[in-house]
Amino acid sequence: MTQAAAREAAEQERLVLDAVDRFLERHVRPVASALEHADEYPHEIVERMKELGLFGAVIPAAHGGLGLSPSTYAKVIERISREWMSISGIINSHLIMAHIVARTGTKAQKAALLPRFATGELRGGLALTEPDCGTDLQAIRATARREGEDYIVNGTKTWISNGIHGTCFALLVKTDPTAEPRHRGMSMFIAEKGPGFAASRKLKKLGYKGIDSAELVFEDFRIPASRLIGGVEGRGMACAIAGLELGRVNVAARGVGIAQRALDEALRYSQQRSTFGKPIHQHQAIALKLADMAVRTEAARLLTEKAAQALDRGDRADLEAGMAKLFATEAALENATECMRIHGGYGYSPEFVAERLYRDAPLLVIGEGTNEIQRLVIAKRLIEQAPP
Structure with a gap:
């Protein structure tokens, strides 16, 4: 990249991040706590995100999206997660679906779907997990059977983000349940809601x-063969992996956002609260916690930037994304816990942000592949790269 191009990219990123900061300050911060405690879907915030173009954040500009690099997108997600992590999930699950179509879809699928994804006209997410299958995706039981120009889908998916308010999903199914190895019998479709496709219940x-x-239930749901992503059966696992690389960078960025907000809240409270005649940050026990929180946050941010930059270049990034996801989410969990402890009894009160961070952070260490799985992925890639 030339210096002029680099300056132009940096300026574009600054403008995007400034716009996101204004959106968060005006439309999210004043209502986040009330909506979160009521467990109420943020309809007005979603409409604002549509206007801002966030549902097309990583969709190429040629298809109506913002065309943001993964690096810029990660910074957007970090900022959003500092204010309220839940709304980052509304766009992340959607953009994983869009990223899969952009990376592996046919030309016709990209032309038909990506512009509608970019505007938020079609919104949804990724339907992988099943009641008896989480990490082991090859164990899914949902099936799609070819019948003329359609496929007939039966099965259940669970813990699907945007499941109720979303309208379409990247749906992983078995098109050949007898295939060996199992992943060769897996395919992925873009499934729009219709007869035979229902969201059965909202999960608490x-x-x-x-x-x-x-939870999403499919009962003889008919889907056109033209919605088979890539137009060929047996590529479902490859589609899922393509999406999860971006998803894991997103979750890492969420971890950075939570870790940073926990640090900010802890720093603020430690200057306001006094015990034994001095602000608590002057007590060594608290000072040590603050230092460790700051180091964890910055290290998580750097790992996330490295993973996002690998995606910027189009490189294979499962190692970098796994490391970033692992470290940043553990940093979020540790910082949220320390923030609560620094607040003492107030940290256990819903009147303080510390309580929300303490409840939100655990999701990150199990979402988008558990951190135990990330460790196995990291070790496997290290062995592959190591000289014999």
Whole structure:
């Protein structure tokens, strides 16, 4: 990239981040706590996000999106998550679906779907998980059977973000349940809601409230063969992996956002609260916590930037994304816990942000592939790269 191009890219990023900051200050910060505690879907915020173009954040400009690089997108997600992590999930799940179509869809699928994704006209997410299948995606039981120009889908998906208010989903199914290895019998479709496709119930959660997590039920749901992503059966696992690389960078960025907000809240409270005649930040026990929180946050941010930059270049990024997701989400969990402890009894009160962070952070270490799985992915890639 030339210096002129780099300056132009930096200026574009600044303008985008400034716009996001204004949106958060005006439309999210004043209502986040009330909506979160009521577990109420943020309809007005979603409309504002549509106007801002966030549902097309990483969709190429040629298809009506903002065409943001993964690096800029990660910074957007970090900022959003500092204010209210739930709304980052509303766009992340949607953009994973869009990213899969952009990376692996046919030319006709890109032309038909990406512009509608970019405006938010079609919104949705990724339907992978099932009641008896989470991390082991090859164990899914949902099936799609070819019948003429359609496929007939039967099965259940669970813990699907945007399941109630979303209108379409990247749906992972078995088109050949007898295939060996199992991933060769897996395919992915873009499934729009219709007869035979219903969200059965909203699932209650400890945190991550406001966003709807739902169970999706498919009973003889008919979907056109033209919605088979890539137009060829057996590529479902590859589609999922393409989407999850971006998703894991997103979750890492959420971790950075939570870690940073926890640090900010802890710093603020430690200067306001006094014990034994001095502000608590002057007590060594608190000072050590603040220092560790700051180091974790910055290290998480740097790992996330490295993973996002690998995606910017179009490189394989499962190692970098796994490291970033692992470290940043653990940093979020630790910082949220320390923030609550620094606040003492007030940290356990819903009147303080510390309580929300403490409930939101645990999701990150199990979402988009558990951190135990990230460790296995990291180790496998390290062994592959190591000389014999």
